[in-house]
Amino acid sequence: MSLKTSNLAFKERVNHEVNNEIMRKAVVKAQETIGANRQKMVDELGHWEEWRDLAKQIRNHVLQNLDAYLYQLSENVIKNGGHVFFAETAEEATNYIRRIAREKNAKKIVKSKSMVTEEIGLNAVLEQDNIQVIETDLGEYLLQISGDKPSHIVVPAIHKDRHQIRKDLHEKLGYEGAETPEDMTLFVRKKIRQDFLEADIGISGCNFAVAETGSVCLVTNEGNLRLATTLPKTHIAVMGMERLAPTFQEVDVLITMLARSAVGAKLTGYNTWLTGPRLEGETDGPEDFHLVIVDNGRSDILASEFKEVLRCIRCGACLNTCPAYRQIGGHGYGSIYPGPIGAVISPLLGGYEEFKDLPYACSLCTACNSVCPVRIPLAQLINKHREKMVAQNLRPPLEKLSILGFNFANSHPAVWKVGVNMGAKLMNKLIKDGKAPISVGALGEWTKARNLPQSDGESFRDWFKKRGSN
Template sequence: MSLKTSNLSFKDRVDHEVNNDIMRKAVIKAQETIGTNRQKMVDELGHWEEWRDLAKQIRNHVLQNIDAYLYQLSEKVTENGGHVYFAETAEQATEYIRKVALDKNAKKIVKSKSMVTEEIGLNHVLEQEGMQVIETDLGEYLLQVSGDKPSHIVVPAIHKDRHQIRKDLHEKLGYDGPETPEDITLFVRKKIRQDFLEADIGISGCNFAVAETGSVCLVTNEGNLRLATTVPKTHIAVMGMERLAPTFEEVDVLITMLARSAVGAKLTSYNTWLTGPRLEGETDGPEEFHLVIVDNGRSDIIASEFKEVLRCIRCGACLNTCPAYRQIGGHGYGSIYPGPIGSVISPLLGGYDEFKELPYACSLCTACNSVCPVKIPLAQLILKHREVMAQTGKTPAIERLSIFGFGLANSNPALWKIGVNVGAKVASKFIKNGKAPISIGALGEWTKARDLPQPDGESFRQWFKNREAK
């Protein structure tokens, strides 16, 4: 299992994305549009901070009692005729789903949009068995056709424009129509309608699971999920273990916050509630239902100082306001979880060796804190990652050596005085027109976009002493 979406280094990814004009224009437009609509919905709802406090309390309560609610949920799903599987790792989750698919002799599988299935690498596992896996969310489908990866939690194809999409569809599927969204959508709709009817299994994610009833709540805008979960004979829902709510009353609050924060709407187009397989006398729904509950490191997070990140309801509001995301897009992060939330959760799920740069893809402006509907202190958690990496030696050796040298000089007044006096004179000789003769590392990156101040050979202490004498 890997959360990685690119084998390029962080620097190479960033260099590529900051020069991707199409992506940057698309992201800027989306951030501005969603941000404006979100604010309208916030103002219309009223008492927004009180709603945020309530949502935070609900999510904290779930995390504090997660063992009890998971037990209640599993009992109710089983009572409703479904099957429950607890997967400690991504590999266990994909292996269970693989076995179910093989048992059903599945040839074609339709999927609705699901971040957790991206996280565990489900598609790859099933395709290795020769099964055809079809993403039915429009954005995910377009990315699957082009061989691309999602770049946003809610709007996966946010980095593409209609010209690129039309080109991909023409080259891969022979589409010859115009590039208007309506025509492209109609083409895709006709293309995958038969897939729904022929699919042996439908796979979905889970926005919230209701412990009291064993129900799965799914929030979509296209209606594709209802076809994926009701037409095939088998439905498999995959959920992160923290995506729980005690009752429908709490889900009502969370959905209210989710829709407004994600896309600036009162509600999404479709709010779907599924409770087990089809019962006798019912006309639609699957004959068999499986709920796969994925841990994949979440238990460790609950026991850590990063516990608050599991309050996340995957609205993407932090991405929609983040200035760093605006410049480098989702692919700059190299993880299926980009933006501020990705900078916190990717190192926790995937490890610092894979994602040590992400906590530094942030200016700590705290804009993400102010829009998070469940009040996750994302900026503080990002800073905590930096602290942990420094304490455990995960930062570059030259950085650790530099900090050690600075600390040594800063703790010795005589050494500090010599350093600033000599440094001022040396800098005045070497820095010319805002540039240094040696342009490597952080200094090189800094001077790409700005000039260094021109020293005059006098340290501040010398300047102050001379001024005082005059």
């Protein structure tokens, strides 16, 4: 299992994405449009801060009683005729789903959008058995045919424009129509309609599970999910273990916050509630239902100082306001979880070795804190990652040397005095038009877009000494 979406180094990814004009224009437009719509919905709902407090309380209550609610949920799913599997790791989850596919002799699987299946690398595992896996969310489908990865939690193809999409459809599927969204969507709809009818298994995520009834709540803006979960004979829902609520009453609050925060809408196009397999006498729905509950490091997070991140309802509001995401897009993060939420959760799930750079893809402006519907202090958690990496001695060698040198000079007044005096004189001689003769490391990155101040050769101490008598 790997959360990584790129093998490029962090700086290479960032440099590539900063120069991707199509992506940047698309992200700016989306952030501005979604942001404006979100604010309308917030104002219309009223008492927004109280709603945020309530959503936070609900999610905290669930996390504090997670074992009890998971037990209640599993008992009710089984009572309704379904099957429950608790997967401690990504491998356990994918192996269980693969076993079901083999038992059903599945040749074709249709999927609705699911971040947790991306997290565990499900598609690649199933394709090893020569099973055709078809993403049926329009954005995910477009990325799948082009071999691309999602760059947003809610709007996976946010980084593409219609010209690129039309080109992909033409090259991969022989599309000859216009590049209007309506024509391209109709083409895809006709293309995958037969797949729904032929699929042996349908796989979905789970926005929220309801412990009281054993139901799963699925929130979408397309009709694909209902086809994927009712036409195939087997439905497998995959959920992160924290994604549940005690009753429908709490889910009502959470989906109210989710829709407004994610896309600036009162509700998404479809709110689907599924409770077990088809019962006797019913005409639609799967004959077999499986709920796969994935831990994959969440228990460790729950026991850590980062447990507040498990309140996340995957709305993407933090991405829609983040200035760093605005510049580098989702692919700049190199993780299936980008943006501020990715900067917190990717190192927790994938380790600092893979994602040590992500907490630094942030200016700590706290814009993410102000929009999170469940009040996750994302900026503070990002800073906490930085503190932990320093404590674990994971800093770059040049940074270590720089800090050692600064600490030494700072603790020896004579050295500090000589240093600032010499530095002022050297800066006066060496800096020309705001640029240093040698630009390496942090200095080089800084001067790509900014000029250094021009020194007059006088240190602050000398300046103050001359004027101190006045």
